[in-house]
C-alpha cells in the first residue's frame with residue numbers, strides 16, 4: 001500500500017518499477033492485449049480522416065428566436081418556448097456515416113452547463129464526500145484492468161466551451177466500434193423522428209425520479225421543466241458491449257456512482273488566451289440565448305480563468321491533464337491517454353479495489 005496525493009496533474013505513474021509491495025504478482029498487472037489503435041496507427045488514420053480538414057465556418061451567428069411565421073402558427077403545435085427548445089435540441093443531433101451519436105443534443109448540453117449550481121444544491125447523491133476534496137492524500141494501489149473485465153470508464157472534465165464535446169464526438173466518430181457515449185435519459189416527451197434508446201431513453205417523470213432515489217444517475221438535472229441525466233445502466237450497456245464508454249460530467253459528480261467502474265479522469269485544460277484566440281477563430285459556441293455564436297474576447301479570458309480555477313479545486317481527482325490547443329494534436333493525445341488508461345497500470349484509490357470484494 002502507498003499513500004500518495006491521489007491524482008497527479010500531468011499524468012499518472014505507469015512505471016512498473018513503482019509497484020507497491022505485495023502487488024508484483026497480482027494477475028491484474030499482466031499486460032492486456034491492445035484493443036484500441038496505437039498512437040502511430042491513429043496518426044496515419046488521422047492523415048486521411050475528415051477531421052484533418054479545416055474547421056468549417058458556420059453561418060448562423062445571431063441569437064435564435066422563433067421566426068414570426070412560426071410564432072403565428074406556434075399555438076397549433078408548440079409554444080414559442082417549445083419551438084426554441086426544439087431548435088436547440090435538434091441542432092446538435094448528429095448522424096454521420098450511419099452512426100448515431102447519442103448524448104450530444106443541445107438541450108442536454110445546455111442542462112449540463114446552466115443548471116450546475118442548481119444541481120449542486122439539490123442533488124446530494126452527486127456531491128462528493130467532503131473528505132475527497134479536503135484531504136488531498138489517499139491510500140492508493142496500482143491497478144491494471146484484467147483483460148476479461150470491462151473497460152474502465154473514461155471521464156472528460158473541463159470548463160464550459162473548452163472543447164469537451166468536440167473531442168468526444170471526434171473520438172467516437174473516428175472509431176465507433178471502440179468508443180461510445182451512453183444514451184442519456186429524459187422525462188421530456190418523445191418527438192416525431194426520434195427513437196427511444198437512440199436519442200434518449202424516454203421515461204416518465206415518475207420513473208426518472210424513482211431512478212434518482214435509487215442512485216441510478218451519475219448526474220442529472222432539469223432543463224426547461226424536463227429532467228435529463230446520465231445513468232449508470234446506460235454506461236453499463238456500452239461497457240458490456242465491449243466498448244469504451246466516454247462521458248463528460250461536472251467534476252463534483254466523479255466520485256458518486258462511478259467508483260465500481262474505476263473511472264479514469266482526464267481534465268481538458270484551456271490553453272493560454274493567446275492560443276485560444278489563434279485556434280478558436282472559426283469556433284462557435286452556444287449559450288442560453290444564442291446558437292453558433294463566435295467566441296468573444298471575454299469568452300477567451302473567462303474560459304482560461306474557469307479552467308484554471310477548476311484545475312486548482314479538483315486536481316486531485318484528475319488522472320491526466322490534456323491541453324486542448326491544436327485540435328488534431330489534442331485528439332491524438334486523447335487516444336494515447338485512453339489507451340494507456342486501459343492497458344497500463346495506473347494508481348487508483350484502495351477503496352475502489354475493495355468494491356470488487
Ligand SMILES: Nc1ncnc2c1ncn2[C@@H]1O[C@H](COP(=O)(O)OP(=O)(O)OP(=O)(O)O)[C@@H](O)[C@H]1O
Pocket residue numbers: 109113158159160161162163164165166167279280282283284285324325326327328330
Ligand atoms: N482545439 C480546438 N481548436 C479549435 N476549435 C475548437 C477546439 N476545441 C473545440 N473547438 C471548437 O470550440 C467550440 C466549443 O467546443 P465544444 O462545444 O466542444 O465545447 P464544450 O466544452 O463541449 O462546451 P459546453 O460544455 O459549453 O457545451 C466548437 O465550435 C468546437 O468546434
